[in-house]
Structure formats: C-alpha cells, structure tokens
Amino acid sequence: MTQPALTPDIAIIGGGPAGLAAAEAALAAGRSVTVFDAKPSLARKFLMAGKSGLNLSNDLPPDQFCGAFPPEMQSYLKHFTGEDVRRWAEGLGEEMFIGSSRRLYPVAMKASPLLRRWLGRLGAAELRTRWRWTGWDGDVLTFDSPDGPQTAQPKATVLAMGGGSWPRLGSDGEWMKTLAKAGIALSPLRPANMGFNVDWSDHMADRFAGAPVKTIAMTFGNTRVEGEFTITRNGVEGGVIYTLSAPIRDALEQGETTAYIDLTPGRGRKSLAQRLSKPQCKLSASNFLRKTVRITGVKAALLRECAPDISGDPYELATAIKALPLTLKAPRPIEEAVSTTGGVAWAALTADLMLNACPGVFAAGEMLDWEAPTGGYLLTGCLATGFAAGRAAAKYSMGS
Numbered sequence: 001m002t003q004p005a006l007t008p009d010i011a012i013i014g015g016g017p018a019g020l021a022a023a024e025a026a027l028a029a030g031r032s033v034t035v036f037d038a039k040p041s042l043a044r045k046f047l048m049a050g051k052s053g054l055n056l057s058n059d060l061p062p063d064q065f066c067g068a069f070p071p072e073m074q075s076y077l078k079h080f081t082g083e084d085v086r087r088w089a090e091g092l093g094e095e096m097f098i099g100s101s102r103r104l105y106p107v108a109m110k111a112s113p114l115l116r117r118w119l120g121r122l123g124a125a126e127l128r129t130r131w132r133w134t135g136w137d138g139d140v141l142t143f144d145s146p147d148g149p150q151t152a153q154p155k156a157t158v159l160a161m162g163g164g165s166w167p168r169l170g171s172d173g174e175w176m177k178t179l180a181k182a183g184i185a186l187s188p189l190r191p192a193n194m195g196f197n198v199d200w201s202d203h204m205a206d207r208f209a210g211a212p213v214k215t216i217a218m219t220f221g222n223t224r225v226e227g228e229f230t231i232t233r234n235g236v237e238g239g240v241i242y243t244l245s246a247p248i249r250d251a252l253e254q255g256e257t258t259a260y261i262d263l264t265p266g267r268g269r270k271s272l273a274q275r276l277s278k279p280q281c282k283l284s285a286s287n288f289l290r291k292t293v294r295i296t297g298v299k300a301a302l303l304r305e306c307a308p309d310i311s312g313d314p315y316e317l318a319t320a321i322k323a324l325p326l327t328l329k330a331p332r333p334i335e336e337a338v339s340t341t342g343g344v345a346w347a348a349l350t351a352d353l354m355l356n357a358c359p360g361v362f363a364a365g366e367m368l369d370w371e372a373p374t375g376g377y378l379l380t381g382c383l384a385t386g387f388a389a390g391r392a393a394a395k396y397s398m399g400s
C-alpha cells in the first residue's frame, strides 16, 4: 500500500456535536486533529435541531437530570451536566436562557451562530468534508472522497458517526456494517423519540392532521405524563408521545398496544360526571360537551374516534374522557425518529470509550447504545461522550 496521505495525531470521523466535542478536547490536549465527514458540510443534524430552538441541555438538579440516562452514561455525565453545557456555550459567546421545564436554549434560538463560533474555536483542526469513512486496511483508515479512495493513519481515532435517523443529514448507520465486519458487538439501531401509527378514520386524518392536542395527560403502563401531542396523518407524534416512546416501542414488539389519554387533567372524573348529569335539553351532543366540560375541536373528535360506542351515561362518558384508549399500531420508521437507540454495545467498550477489539479507536455520541428523552438530554449526552472520547484519544495518542 502507498503511504497514507494524512497522519494526524487524532482522526475524528463524523463532524456532528460528538465529533466536534472530541476534536475540541483533543486540540485542548495539544494534539493535531483531522475531522472527516461524509457530507459537504458539518453538523447538519445539529443545525436541524436548531430549527426548533436548539434545546441544548436542561437545568434540572444533576441527580434528576442524570436519572433520564441509562447507568452506562452516568460516569460521562457526572463531568458534563446542564450547568457545564451552559458554561461551555457561554464560553463560546452564546447567550443562553432557561425556558419551560428548565430547558436550556441559546437566546438566538438557532444553532448556526453557535456552530460558527465553535468551528472558529476548532480552527486548528484540519477538515475533510465529502470524505466517507469505509473501514480499515490493517490499521489504516480508508475513505471514499471526490478525488477517489484516500487513507489516513492517525495515532488514535474517534468514531462519531451518529445514529440512524434522518439519514439525509448524514447519520445513515452504514457504519454498523463496517463495525460488524470488524467483530465489534452491536445492538440493532431502533427508533427513539418517534411517533406511532394509529388507524385514524379518513375524517380524523383529513380534518385534524397537524392539530396539537393540549393540555392532556397520557398514561402508558404505570407512567403518566402531562403535556401535549400532535395528530399526524398516520398517527401521533410530539411531547408526551416521545416521553413515552421507549416503553411503547418495546411493548409494540408483542403487537398493538394502548395508551390512555386524560382529556381534562385538571378536572376529576366525579366533577365531570356531575356536570355531564345536567339535562341536555335541546343541545346537540357536541354542544353539550362544549358547554358542560369544555371539550371541543380535536379533543371532541378524539373522543368520538377512540370511544365511538360510548353511551350518554354521564359516568361512562366521564370515564372515557379521563382514560380515552388510543390504540397504537407500530412505531414510525427510523428515518423519521428524532434519535435512535442501539449501536456500539457497552460490552464492546472500555470505561474510556475505546473499542476493546480495536486499541486506539474510541466511539462517542449517538453511535453508542443509549437513549434519552427529548429536552436537551440527547445533545448533552453526545457532548459529554464526545469530550470524554476526545480526551481519552489524546491521552492514548501520547502513549503510542
């Protein structure tokens, strides 16, 4: 083989938030860094996250915050919680604020200014875009590039190629095949924080697709979550659905399952039944619901859709309003999910995020087998593991 073209101390493969955090840590340790990305520009999913305001982290007390992550993530988060994310972003000159549910956002409510400043800080790193990593030839990294096949031989490598959702933004999960070939233990990629299919009637889909349903509570198993969700043509998505998505997804492996919607979380069943016991007189059923218990629009449509055979009995109606059964058929496809779970198994990694089977190769971000709800947890997890892997790779490269 000819001499590899590039020989940085550290190769970072994937220029999303995890890869850029790894690059920052390695540069801070005085190492030379090259970041490779298959796409023409970096951090496309990060920029997409910015379209909904860029919820970077969460200001909950550390114990509560860390409780949203699996045990394997705890040691990385201990060193990088919401407060650290805030300090880091403010250190880049980005003004931050805490919104509802203690979520942390940049005042700019988008990702591009922060990304610009971040890339400025990483100015010493070499960037190779349109370089798609294809695997190893011995200990040499191989790439496809616009100029044909390329190689690099770093002292250490950080893999940060993301999960498998929104593949058009770069994270297509193709690396699973390469790592499987290298004998790395992997768990299948599955959607996380995704919507679900519901067999809506044509009327419901045509009339209410895109309608937010708020404020409600949803119960699945023993978990009740208050918030809102959105009706889609094929089913449901958003807030409470994402929060409950992991147990619902797992239950769907056994066949369709049911979540229960409380259409009036602020009013108890008894109070509803009392109001619904008033004489209906000449009011239509929908006007009666509106006047007595203020159920209108999409909530009234849901009641008709999910409890079509309900009688006019006030107690039966109140029970349906407080626990309206919503039959969920299947998760929406992985391509549509906010994030994915699965990927590099924890058993394949050392505590330093190095692949046991590939000394000097580290992994970070959504490639790792963890999941967390929306609310700033995902980016925090990617940054925390990215910084940890970058530090460890830098240390490894000094000893090799």
Ligand SMILES: Cc1cc2nc3c(=O)[nH]c(=O)nc-3n(C[C@H](O)[C@H](O)[C@H](O)COP(=O)(O)OP(=O)(O)OC[C@H]3O[C@@H](n4cnc5c(N)ncnc54)[C@H](O)[C@@H]3O)c2cc1C
Binding pocket: 013, 014, 015, 016, 017, 018, 019, 036, 037, 038, 039, 042, 043, 044, 045, 046, 048, 049, 050, 052, 053, 054, 055, 056, 057, 131, 132, 133, 134, 160, 161, 162, 163, 165, 166, 169, 170, 171, 172, 173, 174, 175, 337, 338, 339, 364, 365, 366, 367, 375, 376, 377, 378, 379, 380, 382
């Ligand atoms: C619509 C949307 C909104 C979101 N909003 C939020 C939010 O507000 N808050 C939050 O915490 N999280 C949010 N997320 C999730 C968050 O964006 C991701 O968890 C995060 O970007 C994952 O970071 P990562 O660095 O691991 O991977 P990615 O950001 O996916 O980056 C991976 C990079 O690797 C590159 N790559 C892949 N394969 C190769 C290869 N073979 N060779 C070279 N390069 C390769 C890709 O091109 C990509 O640039 C959102 C996600 C979506 C889809």
